[in-house]
Amino acid sequence: MFTLSWLGDKYVDNLSYLWVIPLLLFVGALATFGYTYSTTGDMIYRDLSLSGGVSLTVLDTTADADTVQASLSESYPNNDINVRTLTELGDQIGLVVEADITSQEQDQIQSFTATVSDATGTAAEDISVDSVGASLGQQFFQQTMKALWVAFLFMGACVFYYFGDTTKRKIGTAVVSLIAGLMATLSTNPLVLIAAGILTVGLLVVYAWYSIPSIAVILAAFSDIVITVAVLSLLQIKIGTASIAALLMLIGYSVDTDILLSTRVVKEREDEYRDRVTDAFTTGITMTLTTLSAVTVTYLVAQSQTLSQIMLVLVIGLLVDIINTWLQNAPLLDIHLHWDKR
Amino acid sequence: MKTKLKRIVTNPRVLILAAAVLLSVFALGPSLGDGVTVQAVENDGPAANATPAPISADNNPEIARFNGEPASSAEAFYNTLRSLDTNSTASLTIGSQQYFVPVREQNGTKTLGLRVQDKASTNLQLGLDLAGGTRVILEPARPVNSTEQRRILNNIEQRINAFGLSDASVTSASDLSGGDFIIVEVPGVSQESVVNLLERQGRFEAQIGDQTVFTGDDIQYICRQSQCSGLTPNGCQQTSASQWTCGHRFSITISEDAAQNQADATRDLEVQGSSLSENITFIIDNSTVQSLTISPDLRGQPQRELSISGTGSGATQRQAQRNSLEEMRSTQAILETGSLPVELNIVKTDTISPSLGAEFTQSAIRAGLLAVLIVVSIVLLRYREWKISIPMVITMLSEVTILLGIASFIGWNIDMAAIAAIVITIGSSVDDQIVITDETLGRKEKKRGWEERMKKAFFIIFAAYFTLVVAMLPLLFAGAGLLSGFALTTIMGVTAGVVISRPAFAEMVEILLD
Numbered sequence: 090m091f092t093l094s095w096l097g098d099k100y101v102d103n104l105s106y107l108w109v110i111p112l113l114l115f116v117g118a119l120a121t122f123g124y125t126y127s128t129t130g131d132m133i134y135r136d137l138s139l140s141g142g143v144s145l146t147v148l149d150t151t152a153d154a155d156t157v158q159a160s161l162s163e164s165y166p167n168n169d170i171n172v173r174t175l176t177e178l179g180d181q182i183g184l185v186v187e188a189d190i191t192s193q194e195q196d197q198i199q200s201f202t203a204t205v206s207d208a209t210g211t212a213a214e215d216i217s218v219d220s221v222g223a224s225l226g227q228q229f230f231q232q233t234m235k236a237l238w239v240a241f242l243f244m245g246a247c248v249f250y251y252f253g254d255t256t257k258r259k260i261g262t263a264v265v266s267l268i269a270g271l272m273a274t275l276s277t278n279p280l281v282l283i284a285a286g287i288l289t290v291g292l293l294v295v296y297a298w299y300s301i302p303s304i305a306v307i308l309a310a311f312s313d314i315v316i317t318v319a320v321l322s323l324l325q326i327k328i329g330t331a332s333i334a335a336l337l338m339l340i341g342y343s344v345d346t347d348i349l350l351s352t353r354v355v356k357e358r359e360d361e362y363r364d365r366v367t368d369a370f371t372t373g374i375t376m377t378l379t380t381l382s383a384v385t386v387t388y389l390v391a392q393s394q395t396l397s398q399i400m401l402v403l404v405i406g407l408l409v410d411i412i413n414t415w416l417q418n419a420p421l422l423d424i425h426l427h428w429d430k431r
Numbered sequence: 432m433k434t435k436l437k438r439i440v441t442n443p444r445v446l447i448l449a450a451a452v453l454l455s456v457f458a459l460g461p462s463l464g465d466g467v468t469v470q471a472v473e474n475d476g477p478a479a480n481a482t483p484a485p486i487s488a489d490n491n492p493e494i495a496r497f498n499g500e501p502a503s504s505a506e507a508f509y510n511t512l513r514s515l516d517t518n519s520t521a522s523l524t525i526g527s528q529q530y531f532v533p534v535r536e537q538n539g540t541k542t543l544g545l546r547v548q549d550k551a552s553t554n555l556q557l558g559l560d561l562a563g564g565t566r567v568i569l570e571p572a573r574p575v576n577s578t579e580q581r582r583i584l585n586n587i588e589q590r591i592n593a594f595g596l597s598d599a600s601v602t603s604a605s606d607l608s609g610g611d612f613i614i615v616e617v618p619g620v621s622q623e624s625v626v627n628l629l630e631r632q633g634r635f636e637a638q639i640g641d642q643t644v645f646t647g648d649d650i651q652y653i654c655r656q657s658q659c660s661g662l663t664p665n666g667c668q669q670t671s672a673s674q675w676t677c678g679h680r681f682s683i684t685i686s687e688d689a690a691q692n693q694a695d696a697t698r699d700l701e702v703q704g705s706s707l708s709e710n711i712t713f714i715i716d717n718s719t720v721q722s723l724t725i726s727p728d729l730r731g732q733p734q735r736e737l738s739i740s741g742t743g744s745g746a747t748q749r750q751a752q753r754n755s756l757e758e759m760r761s762t763q764a765i766l767e768t769g770s771l772p773v774e775l776n777i778v779k780t781d782t783i784s785p786s787l788g789a790e791f792t793q794s795a796i797r798a799g800l801l802a803v804l805i806v807v808s809i810v811l812l813r814y815r816e817w818k819i820s821i822p823m824v825i826t827m828l829s830e831v832t833i834l835l836g837i838a839s840f841i842g843w844n845i846d847m848a849a850i851a852a853i854v855i856t857i858g859s860s861v862d863d864q865i866v867i868t869d870e871t872l873g874r875k876e877k878k879r880g881w882e883e884r885m886k887k888a889f890f891i892i893f894a895a896y897f898t899l900v901v902a903m904l905p906l907l908f909a910g911a912g913l914l915s916g917f918a919l920t921t922i923m924g925v926t927a928g929v930v931i932s933r934p935a936f937a938e939m940v941e942i943l944l945d
Contacts, residue, residue: 093813146787177794183787195626195777218782225568225778232606233914236905243901251894274905331848334914337906338855338921341899345862348894357887372869379809379865380858383802387854390798393560393791395847399917400854 093374097367104366104420111417114409115312118319125322133318136327136398139230141191141223143198144394145205146175147216148183152209157184160208165201175392182392184209191223233333237314238289239270240337244344245292245307252302252351262292301425302355306347308421309413313343316413317406331395335402342380342407346373346414354422362426370415377414381407438942448935451927452829455836459553466550467494467502469525470618476544481530486523486545493550496524505549512541554839558846558916561792563785564618565625569775571611579772583613586771587629591615593764594628606909613775627758632716632774633765637737639696639725640709645689652684653767660763662755663740667748675751679759680740683766690733698731713739715765716774739766795850802854803827806861814868822939823864826932830860833927834920848917856924859899863892863928867937871944885937896929 100107122132137144158172168188175183186205190197198220206213221229246266250259269288272281297304314336321328353369354362381404388400439445468491472478478486494502498521502508515521517536521543522529532543559566575583584601591599599617606612617625635647654660660681667677685693693711700707706724713720721740741762743755783791806827811820831853838845870888871881899921906918 146784148784148786148790182790195630195780198780215784215786216782217784217787218780220780222776222778225570228606228610229913232909233906236909239905240902243904244898247894247898247901270905274908330914331851331917334848334906334917335851337902337918340902341859341895341921342862344898344902345859345895348898349866349891352887352891352894356890368869372865375809375813375869376862376865379806379861382805382809383854383858383861386801386805387798387851390794390801392794393847395560396795396798396851399848399851403855 093371094367096374097370100370100415101363101366104423107416108420111312111412114316114412118316121319121323133322134325134327135226135230136329136394137187137189137219137221137226138329138331139226141189141221141226143188143190143201143218143220145186145202145216145218146183147186147205147209147211149209149211150181150183152184154184157186157205157208161186161188161204164204177390177392185394191220229330233330235273237333237337239273240340241307241311242266242270242273242289242292244310244340245296245303248306248344248348249296249300249303251348252306252355253296253300258295258299262295265292301428302351302422305418305421305425306344306351309347309410309418310340310343312413312417313339313406313410316409317402320405320409321402326401329394329398331398332402335399336406338399339403339406339410342377342403343410343413346376346410347418349373349376350414350418351422354419354426366419373414374411377407377411435942435945439939442935442938442942444935444938448826448829448932451833451836451931455833455840458836458840459555459832460839461553462550465503467497467505467508467547468492468550469494469545470548471546473542473544473546476542477533477535478530478543478545480544481523481532484528484530486525486530486532488545491548492525494523494525494547496522498522502547505547508547512543515541517541553835555835556839556842556844557788557792558844558849559616559618559781559788560783560847561788561795561845561850562618563783563788564616565783566614566616566779566781567625567629567777568779569613569615569629570778571613572774572776575611575773580611582772583775586768587613587615589768590628590633590764591617593767594760612778626777626780628761628764629775630777631765633768633770634716635766635770636714637693638712638714639693639700642696644693644696644711645685647766647769649686649689650683650766651686653763654682654684655763660759662752667751669748670744673746674744675746675748676742676744677748677751677755678740678742679755680738681759681763682736682738684736687733687735690735694731694733697725697729700725700730702727702730715762720762791847795847799831799850799854799857802857806857810861810865814872816872818943819868819872819940822936822943823861825939826864826936827857827860829935830856830924830928830932833931834924837923837927838920843919844916845920846916848914849920852917852920852924855921856928859895859925860928860933862895863933864936866891867933868940871937871940881941885941888937889934892929892933896925899925 126132154172154174158170161170161172165188168190171187173185174181175185188201190201198218202213202216202218206216243266246263249262253259253262265288269285269292272285272288276282293304293307296307317336317339318328321332350369350373353365357365360368384400384403384407388397388404391397391400469486469488470491472486472488494508496502497508497511498515500511512521512534515534517534519534520531521534522531534541534543536542571583580603584603588601591601599615602614604612604614615625615629633647635650636643637645661679663678663680666679667675669675697707700709702708706726707730710722710724712722739762741755741758743751743758745751745754803824807820807824810823814820834853834856835845838849867885867888870884903918903922907915
């Protein structure tokens with residue numbers, strides 16, 4: 090496709106100052122967190138899988154969400170109730186009712202289910218109920234955050250193995266990453282966690298000092314996650330356990346293009362620099378566009394909360410990744426290569 | 432062209448891919464035609480007392496004939512059952528054996544005491560969110576050691592069996608901070624009955640005054656026959672306009688020692704009016720189930736057979752009766768299997784109605800197919816070359832087949848998160864194929880040999896692969912194992928991809944473009 094290579098040319102011509110865009114985005118993301126925190130007391134909007142509560146799914150093509158909402162709020166004035174429609178290609182196929190009743194209150198859940206059954210005229214057996222205890226939600230959040238941290242540790246070691254220098258350092262960073270990862274996962278003691286945090290920072294310093302390509306890949310994946318979560322916060326979209334699983338997956342997709350770029354630009358030096366970047370750019374953009382279209386289609390067709398949460402994070406994340414790979418990682422490599430020459 | 436095709440089908444990497452796909456199809460075991468299989472048999476129900484032998488749900492046998500007619504679907508099976516007369520005898524042919532089962536009526540519906548399902552079209556096990564059912568996640572109130580953990584699992588399993596649900600799965604899971612969870616999954620049952628069953632620790636005590644005279648361990652026999660268990664005759668009352676309450680009772684037999692204990696405790700009691708000064712109180716988990724007066728002629732007499740009663744309520748009389756019987760079965764199951772070593776808290780429950788599960792499955796399959804379709808169109812647009820698109824479609828479809836084959840072979844459940852992982856595998860597969868293609872196509876004019884170019888492509892592919900796998904590893908262990916299906920499926924999918932199908936793709940493209 091010649092348009093893609095034309096875009097590639099334009100891109101390389103302007104490479105030297107495009108990095109301003111990802112920097113602005115990152116600052117904007119931090120500002121979003123600050124704003125959300127100051128208005129809601131939390132940096133993100135959590136769904137019930139992370140905060141506790143009950144969600145009922147009723148397959149009913151006719152019941153009106155607002156009417157059901159009104160009648161439920163009347164019967165349960167002390168609860169926070171939210172009713173939304175479940176649609177398939179624009180047509181209503183059902184309703185999702187969420188309320189802040191946690192799984193400890195089984196009796197309440199049962200009577201609430203009965204009320205929803207009355208309000209929608211659907212038999213109680215045909216209503217799907219998902220309830221989560223508040224403490225489990227909190228636990229899930231901490232766990233998945235830890236998983237994210239450990240994923241970064243391992244990913245960093247892996248990237249340094251491929252793009253870093255000297256076998257000794259590679260083994261050293263791998264061992265330290267493993268130790269820090271185990272400390273972070275197996276312990277809940279704050280002192281151990283702080284120690285693991287110090288090790289993590291130490292590793293980052295080593296990567297930054299000895300291998301700009303490695304730290305560039307890690308930075309790109311990190312900005313991907315930060316900006317994606319910020320976009321979700323900005324749009325007031327709720328985050329659940331499935332979203333966090335998708336963030337981990339985003340690391341995988343993010344490094345795909347970064348590794349392609351780094352390999353082409355840093356490891357293969359026989360071609361012209363300009364060709365290497367445009368080659369990587371056309372391949373990488375094609376990769377991201379195909380994946381992006383697959384996850385977008387799945388997001389549009391999916392009805393289940395799990396599936397749409399995962400796909401939405403990937404849609405936003407891949408868009409953000411285009412910016413972070415080509416406008417942040419690439420200029421960093423550019424600087425790195427110029428330094429190397431001197 | 433012919434020689435190219437020949438080179439492709441004799442290429443070792445392509446042969447490995449073909450073998451893997453064949454094995455996967457074999458593991459999936461797609462079966463054509465319809466049929467009905469036995470999913471569960473109720474304890475002590477009609478099917479469990481069938482002549483000449485009890486029907487068992489082990490290995491989910493297929494029902495060949497029902498009352499002489501071939502059994503084609505679960506819906507047809509239940510329709511036929513509805514048309515039969517209560518207390519008539521139905522005949523079921525399973526394998527070569529013919530069974531005779533009495534038709535009973537329970538809560539207004541006819542039952543054979545077994546649950547049937549449409550014969551699965553593959554060996555693939557669908558997770559709860561696709562197949563429908565109830566899942567309850569419990570957490571012990573305090574940390575437990577491995578012995579206690581095993582006891583809890585055993586006990587819950589027995590309790591569920593005693594309740595009559597034979598195809599439930601009870602597993603344990605732990606998380607990154609050492610929390611232990613017990614996960615109970617029951618296909619096709621409303622959440623209320625399961626929750627009632629699991630919520631209770633089941634510590635049973637009988638007290639006279641402040642003295643415990645016997646506990647759950649002393650119960651030797653719990654009657655389930657109709658003559659000594661069931662609804663209390665004339666035991667229903669309308670308590671308000673929309674509230675009915677119905678009583679039930681069943682008898683238990685306690686050990687001789689326990690009966691003696693009870694006799695000793697009543698010996699010195701005084702007679703007050705028509706009964707003794709203290710009641711006998713039955714307590715489950717610190718709440719009194721029942722308090723009975725003791726008649727004076729039982730003073731000092733060992734009494735081995737006792738009756739326990741309780742109530743259930745509902746909006747209509749029929750509902751109250753049903754709930755009361757369910758409550759009775761739940762109490763019986765709890766008494767029979769004894770108490771748990773520790774109290775369990777319910778931390779999460781999910782019920783997915785089978786219709787929603789079916790809806791979800793359909794939309795997920797549609798999503799997967801659409802994803803493949805759009806990816807192929809984009810690749811066609813980008814390269815305008817069938818020599819690339821066709822191998823790409825073959826590779827993607829093989830990867831999904833191999834992934835599902837592995838899933839059915841090792842018997843892990845395909846749930847919603849696993850379907851997301853399949854879409855993700857397709858995405859990563861295409862990514863790698865584009866790297867291979869661009870390395871082959873775009874740089875054709877340059878002097879490097881094919882071997883070297885593939886080495887470059889697979890350097891990128893493996894670097895990306897290992898990074899993805901290590902990033903997914905922590906998720907295998909986080910959060911009560913609820914997301915491990917996602918991580919496992921992704922890891923399996925990309926592994927099968929980089930080891931089997933993506934090398935075969937490289938060979939196919941190389942030969943075709945040669």
